[in-house]
Amino acid sequence: MATYIVGDLQGCFDELQLLLQQVNFNPNQDKLYLVGDLVARGDKSLECLRFVKSLGSAAQTVLGNHDLHLLATAYGIKKVKAKDHVDAIFSAPDFTDLITWLRQQPLLIDRVVEQGFVITHAGISPEWDLATAKQCANEVEQVLQYGDYQTLLTEMYADYPDHWHPTLTGIERLRYSINVFTRMRYCFNDKRLEFACKFPPQTAPNELKPWFELENPLYQQINILFGHWASLVDYPTPKNIYALDTGCVWGNRMTMLRWEDKQYFTQQAVKPYIK
Numbered sequence: 001m002a003t004y005i006v007g008d009l010q011g012c013f014d015e016l017q018l019l020l021q022q023v024n025f026n027p028n029q030d031k032l033y034l035v036g037d038l039v040a041r042g043d044k045s046l047e048c049l050r051f052v053k054s055l056g057s058a059a060q061t062v063l064g065n066h067d068l069h070l071l072a073t074a075y076g077i078k079k080v081k082a083k084d085h086v087d088a089i090f091s092a093p094d095f096t097d098l099i100t101w102l103r104q105q106p107l108l109i110d111r112v113v114e115q116g117f118v119i120t121h122a123g124i125s126p127e128w129d130l131a132t133a134k135q136c137a138n139e140v141e142q143v144l145q146y147g148d149y150q151t152l153l154t155e156m157y158a159d160y161p162d163h164w165h166p167t168l169t170g171i172e173r174l175r176y177s178i179n180v181f182t183r184m185r186y187c188f189n190d191k192r193l194e195f196a197c198k199f200p201p202q203t204a205p206n207e208l209k210p211w212f213e214l215e216n217p218l219y220q221q222i223n224i225l226f227g228h229w230a231s232l233v234d235y236p237t238p239k240n241i242y243a244l245d246t247g248c249v250w251g252n253r254m255t256m257l258r259w260e261d262k263q264y265f266t267q268q269a270v271k272p273y274i275k
Contacts, residue, residue, distance in 0.1 A: 003115065003259040005033040007244035008064065008227040011042025011085055013051065015254040015267045022265050023258065027058035033109060035227035036064025036121030036182070038102075039086055041249045042273045045070075046088040049098045063105050063144075064121040064228060065182040071144075072153040074099045083274070103144050107181040108137035115259060117223040117242075122184040124224055126191045126214040127164035133218075136177040143174065162193040185229050187211050200231040212241045225257070249273045 004023065009016055025032065038052060038061060039045035052059050070086060072078040074095075080086055089095060109119040112130070124133045143152045155171045156178050168176060179193060186194045186208040197204055210232070212219055223240045230247035237243050246266070248254035251273070253266045 002030045003033070004030060004256050005035065005119065005225050005242075005244060005259060006256040007035055007246055007254060008037040008230070008248070009034065009042070009048045009254075010037050010040050010066065010249035010273075011045035011048055012248045012254060012269065012273065013042070013044035013047040014270050015248050016048065016051070018270075019254060019256045019265055019267045022267070023256070027055050030058065032059040033119055033225075034059065034061035035119055035225060035244050036062045037066045037227060037245075038064070039070050039089070040066035040081075040084045043085050045084075045086050046092055046098075049089065049102065050094070053098065053101050060109060061105055062109055062119055062121050063102075063107055063182065067102060067105070068153070068156065068178070068182060071099065071103055071149075072156075075150050075153060077150065077154050078157075103149060106137060106141050107177070108133060110134060112222055117225055117259070119225045121182045121226060122180065122228040123211045123226050124216075124218065125164055125180045125184070125193075126187060126211055126216045126219075128180075128216075129218055130222065132166075136173075137181065140174050140177050140181075159193075159195050163191070182228070184211050187214055189214075198231060200233075201235055210235075212238060 034052060038048045052061055073080050107120060111117050143149055152174060156175050158175060161172050161176050164176060183195055184193055186197050188194060188207060191214055194208055197208055201210055220240060225242040225244060227245035229243060230245050230250055232243045233246045233252060242257060244255050246253050246255040248269050251269050253268045256265045
């Protein structure tokens with residue numbers, strides 16, 4: 001039995017299949033984790049959703065920002081972005097089942113006790129310990145799965161609050177959590193979130209730092225696996241921080257990590273998706 005964690009799919013279904021063939025993935029024995037953004041810019045978002053769903057308990061994903069945006073468009077809250085190739089999802093006979101399944105997925109996967117890692121799409125706030133991260137993830141998940149998810153999906157589109165405080169309540173608390181788990185890249189030195197910059201750290205403004213380079217004891221205590229940040233490719237992250245989005249949809253490669261021996265497997269993009 002092996003445990004695999006794969007970076008952002010973004011609709012790049014063919015590369016995922018080639019990666020799984022490389023390692024002879026067996027859903028009856030192995031486990032596949034995904035760091036979110038199953039859909040969007042690639043041309044086989046529908047196939048990605050169907051495949052991950054079809055694996056049942058052999059696979060588990062967290063939600064990424066593109067997955068949340070798909071939910072918002074599915075419920076008529078937002079329009080499909082011109083660059084997203086998701087039309088096939090909307091015309092699929094299993095559209096409702098796929099959207100309902102996607103809405104049930106978590107923001108954080110906690111495998112600390114069993115395997116020593118957590119998975120989120122974008123990371124964990126430099127202002128959180130693990131208990132707070134798990135609580136905040138659960139609060140959002142409860143609304144998405146059982147509560148007024150349409151209001152949450154409507155109100156999640158904003159960049160504030162950019163600072164954590166335990167007294168945050170209501171939509172502001174939920175929005176901060178969503179932004180951390182699905183959108184965060186850089187923070188200011190005082191740990192405020194910053195969303196405009198998408199450059200690699202080598203060319204980012206001096207006042208910004210990658211979230212994982214700020215002081216937080218949690219970052220040394222557990223392994224954090226995440227995606228979301230394609231321009232982070234080949235950047236030397238700290239020992240416990242595993243960045244798995246290597247920009248397949250941008251013409252680079254898809255990356256998968258086998259946890260037991262920390263071996264990486266890669267698959268070059270089979271065609272240009274974004275021109």
